Amino acid sequence: MKFPRLEDVDVAGKTVLVRTDLNVPMQGGKVSNNNRIVRLLPTLNYLIKKKCRIVLLSHFDRPKGKFVPSMSLAPLVDALSEAMDGRDIHFGVDCIGPAARDAVAKLKPGEIVLLENLRFHAQEEAGDAHFARELASLGDVFINDAFSASHRAHASITGLSSFLPVAAGRLMEEELASIYSIYSDAKKPITAIVGGSKVSTKLELLESLVTRVENLVIGGAMANTFLLAQGHSVGKSLVEPNLKVTAKRILETAKKKNCNIILPVDVVIGEPGLSGSNNACVGIEHIPADQMVLDIGNETLRTIAGCLAESKTVIWNGPVGLFETRPFDVSTIMIAREIARLTSGKKLQSIAGGGDTVAALAIAGLGESFSYLSTAGGAFLEYLEGKTLPGITMLMEAKNGSGSIKAHA
Ligand code: 3PG
Numbered sequence: 001m002k003f004p005r006l007e008d009v010d011v012a013g014k015t016v017l018v019r020t021d022l023n024v025p026m027q028g029g030k031v032s033n034n035n036r037i038v039r040l041l042p043t044l045n046y047l048i049k050k051k052c053r054i055v056l057l058s059h060f061d062r063p064k065g066k067f068v069p070s071m072s073l074a075p076l077v078d079a080l081s082e083a084m085d086g087r088d089i090h091f092g093v094d095c096i097g098p099a100a101r102d103a104v105a106k107l108k109p110g111e112i113v114l115l116e117n118l119r120f121h122a123q124e125e126a127g128d129a130h131f132a133r134e135l136a137s138l139g140d141v142f143i144n145d146a147f148s149a150s151h152r153a154h155a156s157i158t159g160l161s162s163f164l165p166v167a168a169g170r171l172m173e174e175e176l177a178s179i180y181s182i183y184s185d186a187k188k189p190i191t192a193i194v195g196g197s198k199v200s201t202k203l204e205l206l207e208s209l210v211t212r213v214e215n216l217v218i219g220g221a222m223a224n225t226f227l228l229a230q231g232h233s234v235g236k237s238l239v240e241p242n243l244k245v246t247a248k249r250i251l252e253t254a255k256k257k258n259c260n261i262i263l264p265v266d267v268v269i270g271e272p273g274l275s276g277s278n279n280a281c282v283g284i285e286h287i288p289a290d291q292m293v294l295d296i297g298n299e300t301l302r303t304i305a306g307c308l309a310e311s312k313t314v315i316w317n318g319p320v321g322l323f324e325t326r327p328f329d330v331s332t333i334m335i336a337r338e339i340a341r342l343t344s345g346k347k348l349q350s351i352a353g354g355g356d357t358v359a360a361l362a363i364a365g366l367g368e369s370f371s372y373l374s375t376a377g378g379a380f381l382e383y384l385e386g387k388t389l390p391g392i393t394m395l396m397e398a399k400n401g402s403g404s405i406k407a408h409a
Pocket of ligand 1: 148
């Protein structure tokens with residue numbers, strides 16, 4: 001896989017557009033985990049040294065083409081500044097048009113401006129070429145450092161290469177090199193752990209994973225749909241009844257492909273509204289009609305620990321419980337500890353990805369113990385699945401460089 005790296009494009013003194021992924025976890029209007037920000041620093045520091053004017057482009061959440069105040073990137077200014085030892089970060093209240101042009105025109109060499117959420121314009125997700133041209137008109141060079149958004153064929157991911165020289169940023173390079181080197185050479189048995197609440201987006205990915213891994217642990221809200229498909233009642237839990245048929249198909253494929261599916265056999269329940277006080281662990285046959293499943297139970301955890309002990313490679317995306325709310329973080333942390341222990345003892349190669357997963361590992365203080373932590377969620381899984389990521393294809397088809405991930409693997 002060849003693609004242009006930062007060194008392959010002439011950036012010195014230029015205005016450089018950097019597609020980042022600042023879709024970071026927020027709580028009370030503040031960034032609650034700055035991993036995606038910190039991981040951008042190698043690219044930003046390189047460009048600062050080259051006296052570039054740096055224009056950061058990003059999406060945040062899914063505003064569906066409208067201005068949604070709570071999805072503004074404005075709160076990211078302080079978080080970026082803090083991560084860069086108090087450096088001034090400017091803000092442009094729009095990503096195209098006069099506001100964007102003015103904000104960029106004011107930049108001095110080495111300065112950074114963050115432009116407002118790309119997805120406030122419907123043309124971004126539509127991959128609109130005119131919108132891409134407007135973005136491109138703001139700079140001289142385009143750097144894709146948003147591996148975690150590169151599974152989207154959006155204007156800011158794939159469209160700018162028609163107008164500007166492009167290269168991969170340092171984070172993109174690191175992601176491709178690390179995931180490639182661990183996964184392409186994966187020792188079997190491989191166990192994938194998939195959880196979290198983006199149920200509908202991950203079911204298709206699960207369908208593919210069952211054909212590639214020996215064990216698939218399904219946790220989080222996603223497991224509820226599978227339990228429902230198996231005929232269990234899941235009370236007031238988050239569930240997608242319309243995906244029952246898909247869930248059944250996945251279970252059937254898994255059987256044919258000898259993929260061992262691990263679903264919860266017991267769960268921790270709570271009342272909707274989430275007071276953590278009355279949590280109880282029950283078998284999946286006994287989920288009360290007025291309660292929600294909020295974590296997996298002890299017996300399920302023991303099964304997962306047994307499976308991990310037999311595995312050589314673990315791929316993890318998505319917490320298995322509602323880890324933001326104690327005590328529903330317990331299983332996610334216990335699994336993280338077990339993987340960290342086995343990885344430190346060189347018994348396991350471990351890769352984890354996804355904002356929530358990485359945040360959970362940070363809370364548990366275990367991130368460093370994994371073989372590699374990706375900043376991506378959906379893109380991470382699609383890459384592992386062997387899917388073509390539009391943002392990577394764009395880089396590979398660029399004619400202006402010769403980087404190679406093998407060279408760095
Ligand atoms: C992510 O957080 O996985 C990326 O920012 C992509 O977000 P999306 O799923 O809304 O496209």
